[in-house]
Amino acid sequence: MAAIRNSLSPWHFAGLMARPSKACDRLAGPAPEVHDVILRVVLPLSIVPPVLAYVGGATFGWRLGGGEPLYIPADGLVLISLAYFVALVTGFVSTALVASWMAGTYGARREFGAHLAFVALVGMPAIVASLAHLAPHAFVNMLLLIPALIWSLYLLYRCLPAALGTSPERGMLMASSLVAYVLVAFVSLLGITVVLWSGGIGPALGV
Amino acid sequence: MAAGERYHDRVAGWLTGFAVLWSLLGMTAGVYIAAELVWPTIDFGQEWLSYGRLRNLHTNAVIFGFGVSALMATAFYSVQRTCHAPLFAPGLAWFVAIAWQAGVLAGGVSLLAGWNGGKEYAELEWPFDIAIAVVWVCFAVVFFGTIARRRIQPIYVSNWFYGALIIVIAMLHIVNSLAIPVTWSKSYSLFAGAQDAVVQWWYGHNAVGFLLTGGFLGMLYYFLPKHADRPIWSYRLSIVAFWAFTYSYIWAGPHHLHYNAVPEWVQSLGMVMSLVLLAPSWATMVNGVMTVAGAWEKLRTDPALKFIVLSLAFYGLATFEGPMMSIKSVNVVSHFTDWTVGHVHSGALGWNALITFGTFYFLVPRLVGAELYSTRLANWHFWLALAGVMLYVLAMWGAGVSQGLLWLSLDEIGELSFSFKDIMASMAPYYALRLVAGVVFLSGAALMAINLWMTVQGRAVVRVAPPPVAEGAV
Amino acid sequence: MNAVDLHRRLERNSGWLIFGILFVSAIGGLVQVLPSVLDDSLATPAADAKPYGPVELTGRDIYIRESCGVCHSQQVRPLLAEVRRYGPFSKAGEFAFDRPFLWGSKRTGPDLHRIGGRYSDVWHRLHLLDPRAVVPDSIMPAYPWLGERAADAEGAIQAKMRALRRLGHPYTDAEIDAAPAALEGLTEVDALVAYLQGLGTPGGDAR
Numbered sequence: 001m002a003a004i005r006n007s008l009s010p011w012h013f014a015g016l017m018a019r020p021s022k023a024c025d026r027l028a029g030p031a032p033e034v035h036d037v038i039l040r041v042v043l044p045l046s047i048v049p050p051v052l053a054y055v056g057g058a059t060f061g062w063r064l065g066g067g068e069p070l071y072i073p074a075d076g077l078v079l080i081s082l083a084y085f086v087a088l089v090t091g092f093v094s095t096a097l098v099a100s101w102m103a104g105t106y107g108a109r110r111e112f113g114a115h116l117a118f119v120a121l122v123g124m125p126a127i128v129a130s131l132a133h134l135a136p137h138a139f140v141n142m143l144l145l146i147p148a149l150i151w152s153l154y155l156l157y158r159c160l161p162a163a164l165g166t167s168p169e170r171g172m173l174m175a176s177s178l179v180a181y182v183l184v185a186f187v188s189l190l191g192i193t194v195v196l197w198s199g200g201i202g203p204a205l206g207v
Numbered sequence: 208m209a210a211g212e213r214y215h216d217r218v219a220g221w222l223t224g225f226a227v228l229w230s231l232l233g234m235t236a237g238v239y240i241a242a243e244l245v246w247p248t249i250d251f252g253q254e255w256l257s258y259g260r261l262r263n264l265h266t267n268a269v270i271f272g273f274g275v276s277a278l279m280a281t282a283f284y285s286v287q288r289t290c291h292a293p294l295f296a297p298g299l300a301w302f303v304a305i306a307w308q309a310g311v312l313a314g315g316v317s318l319l320a321g322w323n324g325g326k327e328y329a330e331l332e333w334p335f336d337i338a339i340a341v342v343w344v345c346f347a348v349v350f351f352g353t354i355a356r357r358r359i360q361p362i363y364v365s366n367w368f369y370g371a372l373i374i375v376i377a378m379l380h381i382v383n384s385l386a387i388p389v390t391w392s393k394s395y396s397l398f399a400g401a402q403d404a405v406v407q408w409w410y411g412h413n414a415v416g417f418l419l420t421g422g423f424l425g426m427l428y429y430f431l432p433k434h435a436d437r438p439i440w441s442y443r444l445s446i447v448a449f450w451a452f453t454y455s456y457i458w459a460g461p462h463h464l465h466y467n468a469v470p471e472w473v474q475s476l477g478m479v480m481s482l483v484l485l486a487p488s489w490a491t492m493v494n495g496v497m498t499v500a501g502a503w504e505k506l507r508t509d510p511a512l513k514f515i516v517l518s519l520a521f522y523g524l525a526t527f528e529g530p531m532m533s534i535k536s537v538n539v540v541s542h543f544t545d546w547t548v549g550h551v552h553s554g555a556l557g558w559n560a561l562i563t564f565g566t567f568y569f570l571v572p573r574l575v576g577a578e579l580y581s582t583r584l585a586n587w588h589f590w591l592a593l594a595g596v597m598l599y600v601l602a603m604w605g606a607g608v609s610q611g612l613l614w615l616s617l618d619e620i621g622e623l624s625f626s627f628k629d630i631m632a633s634m635a636p637y638y639a640l641r642l643v644a645g646v647v648f649l650s651g652a653a654l655m656a657i658n659l660w661m662t663v664q665g666r667a668v669v670r671v672a673p674p675p676v677a678e679g680a681v
Numbered sequence: 682m683n684a685v686d687l688h689r690r691l692e693r694n695s696g697w698l699i700f701g702i703l704f705v706s707a708i709g710g711l712v713q714v715l716p717s718v719l720d721d722s723l724a725t726p727a728a729d730a731k732p733y734g735p736v737e738l739t740g741r742d743i744y745i746r747e748s749c750g751v752c753h754s755q756q757v758r759p760l761l762a763e764v765r766r767y768g769p770f771s772k773a774g775e776f777a778f779d780r781p782f783l784w785g786s787k788r789t790g791p792d793l794h795r796i797g798g799r800y801s802d803v804w805h806r807l808h809l810l811d812p813r814a815v816v817p818d819s820i821m822p823a824y825p826w827l828g829e830r831a832a833d834a835e836g837a838i839q840a841k842m843r844a845l846r847r848l849g850h851p852y853t854d855a856e857i858d859a860a861p862a863a864l865e866g867l868t869e870v871d872a873l874v875a876y877l878q879g880l881g882t883p884g885g886d887a888r
Binding site: 245259355395539548 | 685688693695699706709710713723742745746754756761762772775780781782785786790791813816826847848
Binding site: 105106138139142143146149150153167169170172173176177179180183184187188190191194195197198199203204205206207 | 497500503504505506507513516517519520521523524527528534536537539541593594597598605608611612615616617618619621623636640
């Protein structure tokens with residue numbers, strides 16, 4: 001059984017995502033180095049959706065709903081893509097941090113590298129689904145992201161015990177706690193975005 | 208202790224059964240109105256199938272039918288065990304159980320017939336308001352009567368929450384329902400306009416607070432330690448959280464009225480106290496999470512525990528999202544949108560329904576002294592519930608944020624970017640997704656109903672005696 | 682006596698516990714809700730506000746019966762975009778005769794506080810009886826029964842006006858005597874249209 005530390009690349013993770021039992025095995029091995037995971041997996045993965053969003057937005061304009069597509073000026077689009085990238089990296093790293101913080105409570109392994117690799121695997125389906133950003137219509141994106149998120153949830157519950165070295169029961173608890181963290185983090189992101197909008201940053205709102 | 212004394216569990220069993228029926232009925236009504244937002248003509252020109260009538264049936268059936276019946280069932284079950292005493296006035300307890308079902312049923316029919324007080328979550332007209340108050344007082348008599356005859360000294364923490372539910376809901380219901388009757392089906396509120404709004408959201412928000420949050424926390428504090436077979440993680444934290452919760456929740460109502468025609472200080476105070484509320488809410492979540500964390504091995508034998516675990520995750524989400532949406536600069540975008548609907552459902556489906564399902568899977572087999580009919584079905588239910596609530600919340604986040612943004616968008620010359628009609632039409636896909644989510648969640652609940660029915664079928668409620676009074680107690 | 686001892690006493694006495702809960706939960710209401718209920722400025726009608734006439738009142742009660750308020754708000758917030766879209770923002774004095782208030786919490790359809798006079802009576806009538814006849818994408822329910830029923834089939838209009846007079850709405854005896862005649866021959870849809878056309882007029886002209 002090859003350990004994940006020897007094969008860190010976005011392509012490899014994309015392959016693992018489709019084969020959960022193999023992925024669980026791989027992640028169960030010795031933990032990869034933190035900087036290796038960040039440089040070779042987390043950063044490359046986090047670049048993908050913002051770039052796709054930029055291309056889609058610049059080419060077709062965003063359609064949130066009715067009427068004309070919303071063309072955001074090029075510099076605004078760069079800013080949004082950049083913020084998106086930062087949000088993704090923060091999302092991966094913070095979730096891994098929260099997971100390693102919880103590790104003691106749920107009797108899981110402590111190496112941060114292992115947590116980071118696991119979180120990257122769980123996030124992988126959403127990264128692949130971000131291909132939908134090329135067709136920048138809110139609903140098309142949701143249609144693709146939803147099965148991806150369900151797959152992510154499946155990977156989370158399925159692989160956590162093996163990848164983080166705890167019993168299936170405690171893995172179930174830890175996975176649910178991580179769901180809570182991710183939901184709260186996501187809704188915070190929504191909240192922050194909306195506060196920025198109503199503060200005059202981003203689209204022009206009449207508030 | 209009188210010889211041959213037994214707990215009165217049959218009444219709790221029947222209430223549980225009614226709660227399951229209401230959950231199916233109420234959620235079916237919810238799915239139907241979700242479908243009406245996709246295909247508006249499926250009311251076939253019938254008044255009673257019309258969106259406005261069915262939506263009131265939906266909210267009343269799930270909150271007062273499903274929610275309150277479940278709370279009554281678990282309150283009656285747990286108060287006896289935490290007091291080591293049978294129910295005070297068991298006849299009255301039966302009256303409460305039956306009269307409540309009759310009231311919600313007749314009330315539901317009256318809502319379909321168009322009787323409507325016009326206040327959200329308090330739609331039932333004055334004859335029902337009076338009936339509710341009477342039954343509620345009887346509920347209080349049974350509950351506090353049982354506590355008064357308890358045989359162990361400290362009143363256990365679950366009973367504080369059930370107690371707060373009974374007392375505060377009585378106060379809110381009576382004040383908010385004050386009205387002058389005109390006919391059997393029509394009355395006019397004692398309060399008007401802006402004042403009526405302040406009173407209504409004091410009621411509306413705290414019905415969520417003390418019924419859907421506090422009442423169900425009572426359920427959590429009794430049944431979670433029972434599942435886990437160990438005491439609550441921190442008793443002291445539960446004390447602090449309880450009083451902070453009881454004190455601060457009641458102030459938060461005006462966050463439903465941001466930028467509305469009520470005084471600025473009322474809005475700001477409502478916002479600040481909503482933010483404060485996060486602390487006791489999350490303290491309780493931590494207490495729950497840490498209690499299960501130490502009892503993980505129970506997950507092997509207890510198919511119900513994972514519902515409770517997941518309900519805590521959604522409790523965490525809903526109690527974080529609520530205060531966040533009460534911040535004025537978030538609310539300005541989220542108010543009047545489907546984001547609110549999503550928030551309500553992350554609480555109602557993710558927290559209330561899941562913890563109740565988990566509790567029923569635990570309670571029902573014990574009531575009849577049998578194993579749960581099928582663990583496999585319960586596991587299926589778990590995944591359907593998780594998928595259903597996730598899809599629901601995501602659909603409403605998408606719809607809500609789009610509405611908020613598009614309604615307020617201005618173009619370069621300061622004109623509105625989009626017409627209301629176009630924005631409304633663009634919601635169709637989100638509403639379709641929400642319908643799917645509702646169907647998924649409802650089918651999980653239907654599996655539960657089958658599972659529980661097969662468990663109790665042909666069995667009678669076991670008669671349990673209170674434990675003998677220990678030497679030197681009380 | 683420290684806080685823990687105090688609590689030990691509360692825990693041991695059901696009477697004190699009940700009192701404690703009632704006291705602690707009542708504070709917020711007393712400090713926040715009671716002053717609002719006693720604040721006359723919130724209940725003083727705007728200068729040009731007058732109580733609903735018999736036809737409008739009947740229409741309003743139909744609006745309540747059909748729960749129009751679960752999809753339509755009646756509250757224009759003081760925001761630039763909202764004033765653009767709907768008209769002058771809502772003020773407390775405009776609602777002094779609203780029992781109950783109908784501000785709503787959700788806009789599945791548009792806000793209606795300034796709807797008065799925006800469309801013709803004929804348009805409203807068509808729209809209420811069959812919304813898709815005038816707005817093809819509408820998801821509003823159709824209300825065909827409103828066109829078939831007499832507005833005051835119950836014969837309760839005088840009782841309604843007397844009840845409201847007891848609550849301080851300044852109806853004269855003559856107005857109450859004349860009420861049934863005003864409703865003579867009208868259907869429910871006529872009354873509802875009259876109510877909608879009267880909405881928002883006290884706060885300023887929204888046309």
